[in-house]
Amino acid sequence: MLFDFKKKAASLLESAGISINGSEPWDIQVHNEELYERTLRGGTVAFGESYMDGWWDAEDLERFFEKVLTANLDAKIQTLGLLPYYLKSLITNPQKGSRTYAVGETHYDIGNDLYRRMLDRRMTYTCAYWEPFQELPAAKTLDEAQEHKLEMICRKIGLKKGDRVLDIGCGWGSFIRYAAEKHGVECVGISVSKEQVRHGNETRGDLPIEFRYQDYREVNETFDHIVSLGMFEHVGVKNYKHYMEVVHQCLKEDGLFLLQTIGSPVSRRSTDPWIDKYIFPNSMLPSMAQIAKAAEKLFVIEDWHNFGYQYYLTLMAWYENFLRAWPELKGHYDERFYRMWVFYLLSSAATFSTRINQVWQIVFSKEGVKGGYKSLR
Amino acid sequence: MLFDFKKKAASLLESAGISINGSEPWDIQVHNEELYERTLRGGTVAFGESYMDGWWDAEDLERFFEKVLTANLDAKIQTLGLLPYYLKSLITNPQKGSRTYAVGETHYDIGNDLYRRMLDRRMTYTCAYWEPFQELPAAKTLDEAQEHKLEMICRKIGLKKGDRVLDIGCGWGSFIRYAAEKHGVECVGISVSKEQVRHGNETRGDLPIEFRYQDYREVNETFDHIVSLGMFEHVGVKNYKHYMEVVHQCLKEDGLFLLQTIGSPVSRRSTDPWIDKYIFPNSMLPSMAQIAKAAEKLFVIEDWHNFGYQYYLTLMAWYENFLRAWPELKGHYDERFYRMWVFYLLSSAATFSTRINQVWQIVFSKEGVKGGYKSLR
Numbered sequence: 001m002l003f004d005f006k007k008k009a010a011s012l013l014e015s016a017g018i019s020i021n022g023s024e025p026w027d028i029q030v031h032n033e034e035l036y037e038r039t040l041r042g043g044t045v046a047f048g049e050s051y052m053d054g055w056w057d058a059e060d061l062e063r064f065f066e067k068v069l070t071a072n073l074d075a076k077i078q079t080l081g082l083l084p085y086y087l088k089s090l091i092t093n094p095q096k097g098s099r100t101y102a103v104g105e106t107h108y109d110i111g112n113d114l115y116r117r118m119l120d121r122r123m124t125y126t127c128a129y130w131e132p133f134q135e136l137p138a139a140k141t142l143d144e145a146q147e148h149k150l151e152m153i154c155r156k157i158g159l160k161k162g163d164r165v166l167d168i169g170c171g172w173g174s175f176i177r178y179a180a181e182k183h184g185v186e187c188v189g190i191s192v193s194k195e196q197v198r199h200g201n202e203t204r205g206d207l208p209i210e211f212r213y214q215d216y217r218e219v220n221e222t223f224d225h226i227v228s229l230g231m232f233e234h235v236g237v238k239n240y241k242h243y244m245e246v247v248h249q250c251l252k253e254d255g256l257f258l259l260q261t262i263g264s265p266v267s268r269r270s271t272d273p274w275i276d277k278y279i280f281p282n283s284m285l286p287s288m289a290q291i292a293k294a295a296e297k298l299f300v301i302e303d304w305h306n307f308g309y310q311y312y313l314t315l316m317a318w319y320e321n322f323l324r325a326w327p328e329l330k331g332h333y334d335e336r337f338y339r340m341w342v343f344y345l346l347s348s349a350a351t352f353s354t355r356i357n358q359v360w361q362i363v364f365s366k367e368g369v370k371g372g373y374k375s376l377r
Numbered sequence: 378m379l380f381d382f383k384k385k386a387a388s389l390l391e392s393a394g395i396s397i398n399g400s401e402p403w404d405i406q407v408h409n410e411e412l413y414e415r416t417l418r419g420g421t422v423a424f425g426e427s428y429m430d431g432w433w434d435a436e437d438l439e440r441f442f443e444k445v446l447t448a449n450l451d452a453k454i455q456t457l458g459l460l461p462y463y464l465k466s467l468i469t470n471p472q473k474g475s476r477t478y479a480v481g482e483t484h485y486d487i488g489n490d491l492y493r494r495m496l497d498r499r500m501t502y503t504c505a506y507w508e509p510f511q512e513l514p515a516a517k518t519l520d521e522a523q524e525h526k527l528e529m530i531c532r533k534i535g536l537k538k539g540d541r542v543l544d545i546g547c548g549w550g551s552f553i554r555y556a557a558e559k560h561g562v563e564c565v566g567i568s569v570s571k572e573q574v575r576h577g578n579e580t581r582g583d584l585p586i587e588f589r590y591q592d593y594r595e596v597n598e599t600f601d602h603i604v605s606l607g608m609f610e611h612v613g614v615k616n617y618k619h620y621m622e623v624v625h626q627c628l629k630e631d632g633l634f635l636l637q638t639i640g641s642p643v644s645r646r647s648t649d650p651w652i653d654k655y656i657f658p659n660s661m662l663p664s665m666a667q668i669a670k671a672a673e674k675l676f677v678i679e680d681w682h683n684f685g686y687q688y689y690l691t692l693m694a695w696y697e698n699f700l701r702a703w704p705e706l707k708g709h710y711d712e713r714f715y716r717m718w719v720f721y722l723l724s725s726a727a728t729f730s731t732r733i734n735q736v737w738q739i740v741f742s743k744e745g746v747k748g749g750y751k752s753l754r
Contacts, residue, residue, distance in 0.1 A: 131751065266673045288678060292665035296643045300732055301665060304681035309749030355677055355745020368732020372686030374508065377754040 005036035016071030018064065025060035026067055032056070043078045048274035048347075052339045061342065062316070065350030074272070094282035095236035101192045101215075111332060112199055115172070117325035118318045120146040124174035126230035126260060127311040127359045134376060142317040145310075150178040153227060155376055156303070156363055157256040159183040163224040166190070166250060168216045169231025173200040173209065180207045188223070190214040216246055225255045232261035233283050237269055240286065240294035248298045248366065256365055257299070261286060262311070263358035279344050285357065299364035302373035308358035315349035382413035393448030395441065402437035403444055409433070420455045425651035425724075429716045438719065439693070442727030451649070471659035472613035478569045478592075488709060489576055492549070494702035495695045497523040501551035503607035503637060504688040504736045511753060519694040522687075527555040530604060532753055533680070533740055534633040536560040540601040543567070543627060545593045546608025550577040550586065557584045565600070567591040593623055602632045609638035609668075610660050614646055617663065617671035625675045625743065633742055634676070638663060639688070640735035656721050662734065676741035679750035685735035692726035 010020055019027045032055035039047040050056060058064035068074060115123055120142045128145035132138050133152050139145035153175065159165070161184035167176050170189025173196075179185050186208040191197050192215060200211035216228075226247055235243050247257050264285035270276070271284050288304075295301060322341060330338070351357040365373065387397055396404045409432035416424040427433060435441035445451060492500055497519045505522035509515050510529050516522035530552065536542070538561035544553050547566025550573075556562050563585040568574050569592060577588035593605075603624055612620050624634050641662035647653070648661050665681075672678060699718060707715070728734040742750065 131749075265677065267670065287673065288669035289666045289673065292669055293644065296664065296666065300642065300735070301681075302683055304678075304683070305752060306679055306681070307749060308745075355747070355749075358677070368685075370732070372508075372684065372732075375682060375754055377752055 005040050006033070008040060009036040012071075012073055012076060016067040016073055018067055026058060026063040028064065029057045029059075030055070039077060043273060044074055045273045045277055047077065048278065048340075048343055051343050052336050054335075054339065062346040062349050062353070065347045066354050069350055069354050069356055078273075093236065093238045095234065095239055112172075112195060113332065114322075114325075114329060117329065118321045120174075122146055122150075122174040122178065123172040124150070125171050127262075127307070128314045128317075129307060129310055130313050131307070131310065142314070142321070145314070145317075146174070147178070150175055151182070152376070153229070153258055153260070153361070154179055154183050156361065157225045157227065157258050159185055159225065161185065164188075166219065166221075166223040166226045168219075168226065168228035168247075169234070170196070170200070170211065171230070172196050173204070173211060175227060175229060176209045177204075177207060180209050185224075188212060188221075190216065190219065216243065219246065219250050222250055222252050223255065224252055226251050226257045227260075228258075229260040230262070232259055233280065233285060235286075236282065236284050237267075237286070237290055240290055244294045244298050247364075251366060253366055254369075256302070256363055256369075259291075259360070259362045259364065261291075261360055261362075263288060263291075263306075263308070263360045265356055265358070275344070278340055288360075291360075291362065295364060299366060300368040301362060302365050302369060303361075303363040303375040305361040305375070305377070306358050307361070308352050308355060310352075311357075311359050312349050312352035315345050315352065319345045319349065382417050383410070385417060386413040389448075389450055389453060393444040393450055395444050403435060403440040405441065406434045406436075407432070416454060421451055421649055421651045422654055424454065425655065425717075425720055428720050429713050431712075431716065439696075439723040439726050439730070442724045443731050446727055446731050446733055455650075470613065470615045472611065472616055489549075489572060490709065491699075491702075491706060494706065495698045497551075499523055499527075499551040499555065500549040501527070502548050504639075504684070505691045505694075506684060506687055507690050508684070508687065519691070519698070522691070522694075523551070524555070527552055528559070529753070530606070530635055530637070530738070531556055531560050533738065534602045534604065534635050536562050536602065538562065541565075543596065543598075543600040543603045545596075545603065545605035545624075546611070547573070547577070547588065548607070549573050550581070550588060552604060552606060553586045554581075554584060557586050562601075565589060565598075567593065567596065593620065596623065596627050599627055599629050600632065601629055603628050603634045604637075605635075606637040607639070609636055610657065610662060612663075613659065613661050614663070614667055617667055621671045621675050624741075628743060630743055631746075633679070633740055633746075636668075636737070636739045636741065638668075638737055638739075640665060640668075640683075640685070640737045642733055642735070652721070655717055665737075668737075668739065672741060676743060677745040678739060679742050679746060680738075680740040680752040682738040682752070682754070683735050684738070685729050685732060687729075688734075688736050689726050689729035692722050692729065696722045696726065 013020060013028065020030055021027065035050050035055045038050055115125065119125055124146040128139070128142060129149035129152055130139045130145045133148055136148050136151065139148050159179060163185040165176070165179060165185050165187045167187060167189040170176055170191050173189055176187035176189045180187055188210050189200065190212045192213070194213055197211045197213040204211070251257055262285050264287045267287040267289050268285070271280070276283065292301065322345065326338065363373065390397060390405065397407055398404065412427050412432045415427055492502065496502055501523040505516070505519060506526035506529055507516045507522045510525055513525050513528065516525050536556060540562040542553070542556060542562050542564045544564060544566040547553055547568050550566055553564035553566045557564055565587050566577065567589045571590055574588045574590040581588070628634055639662050641664045644664040644666050645661070648657070653660065669678065699722065703715065740750065
């Protein structure tokens, strides 16, 4: 044998405190010995695909990922595998024009049934807020944690009755419905998922809200306030400046813009290849430096709230809902999808429990709020 | 006449809503007609020097500066004047080695008497906090606003009795005294001003605090927590990364680092030339992008609190104290110093009332606080 893949893999795993076929809940149980070569040759894509194919398991998969991420194993097995992705990121603009709608089809249109069962009752597909906020107590359920998050956003932008609000990447309308119901505002939500727009317009009732199948670059109106929750991850670093320019153009002079996004600890130009291939094509986590730079000469950054750990709690709640719903869902999805989805939820959860990734709510104003913006917690 | 300097100056001022010898409190009263040519040839240095020489006045000088800054006149008269400063910033590292102590001599050693009368009773030479914070009510006096700011810092880093804390750029020891008195911690404060260190060690009494005449690059110990308040403005963009590395090295694994600094709206490499020449030699305001980039791979940014407007209130309080104390101070300083100091305080105040500059308190952790950091307001 020219190279002992198993020995190399065992040594890498050992550096993370993980044993092959060990007895700890975070140890890896290997069902196919070809796993080592496949992963060391193919990086995280191959590792994730091996899981989808049933080649390995871990009793506590989330803790397994925590250990892998803390020991930086994902980067260590990636070195060769990532190069083509990096080169692609330099040459192409994967979030441009016709490619914009790809994530809508791949991820958000895979079936409202799945999301209805996994998410809260408002179908909010972004990080919830479980901590106390102002007089609101700590949330006990996912439904509460999402409502508190929505309320927090409304207060941070100081919504007043009659305001007109744009939501860029509105999902199933969780925010715009809440804001219209509770704060008496009018809302326009845009989405690149046809399913979301169809579902939104069918169920909006008498609320003064409107769903549009539209890319953010096509908006050509002004609004009192703008929010964008969990959509910036799809924008791409080459478009951050233009995104900020579009928001600036669509925002009234004294309006506020609230951006909620997952944050990367370092400035990168691409995402994890497995996530790119199976979950969020063309997605990319922004760094604080990239966002701050894109906002220069356009916005004053009034507030920067980091609550990354809350996404660990949220993803675990989604995971539990997914497990609970699986018996009823399994007619529509195969076993490989099930394992893909578990891999997605738990590897994501681990990036937050380890505090590697962050969640940010950032409030921007065009000229600086006169007399100062009061940041709320 | 080849070029009508007065006409050009009048037109620039008019674009900012300012009339020459007009009757509004923010209008400029010109006592020497050579002002126009001197300023248009020499930029903000010449404009400030003209004020120091008594060539012009404005009844409400702060509002005059607000209008100048809002119309961007400082940049417009700077175009030619700034080039040498920009080139210098590329070639040299003005905050390096022997130059480090220059600001200590130029600015902080000009006389404790002046600062004692201008500042609060603890001699806190950084932005105060006048807003309510947690259960603390809005401050009514400068003394209160500074104590609330100091208390806010102690709470944000979660000080516990017996902790050992480093203060980089400790001034006259305002923070380390407060922390030792109220929270029972031990503190080391470092400063590049001999006057501050001498004064600090002479008056520390029995408090477990120590003042050192030392540059931050010379610290070689670890601390439970580190703060740095109003000192980062002297570090210089070429040294941000190294500064963060030094702090990282001196901070225990689960410690927190709180940085308070004035923030620039854009990423620059130099400061205003008049400020550089007369007030803070080799100073430079960091942008959010520059700080975030310098912290990458070293720190998780747990909280970013922007309260820039509070510095407008603080500077106006210092200005009032200075005016009140002048009759007793004037024996030690000449009229030109008086005008220089007024120009410094009120032009700075205007950069905050216009919301162009910000004040940031940023909390950093090395590995991310387990279970998430709770940001306090």
